[in-house]
Amino acid sequence: MDENILGIVAGVLTSISMIPQLVKVIREKNVEDISLLMLLVLISGLSLWVWYGFAKDELPIILSNAFAVLVNVSLLVCYMMYNKKK
Template identity: 30%
Template sequence: MLWSIMGTIAAICTTVGFIPQIIRGLKTKSLSDVSPMMMTLLFVGCSLWMVYGIHLKNLIIALANGFTLSFVTTIILLRILFKKSAQDLGTEKT
């Protein structure tokens, strides 16, 4: 029981940790300082963890990584959208 509680708290912490980055990106309309390689690795890792959690029928692992995957995907898509908008306006940061 203690391990399930600890796992749930860990899953919540690591999952919601991406929300401040999304909020900051939406406010500043820029995610150019976010590494695309890191986001790609997180995307692959969370996908694999989610599949692993589904295979084990472990709801905590599957759901936490499913939500994290959605947040990582949001960051990737916003980064692409903001970069395209900056290019269209001629204000792209290098």
């Protein structure tokens, strides 16, 4: 199997993994079970992967992790909007 295809498939699967959680949060407007620290650490790690992808000029790493950053930042925005512990 071509390495780029393997990287793209792995990236797509990893990137879409948080979409069901995001959909659930948007539907229920409930973020009680979401860890803010986990989100911040995950976004930081994914952002570093994007940076690494640019450093290595690896498009599959850049695209999949940039998409994952977008999904998780969306979840973070929902967390801030729906958090009842303000």
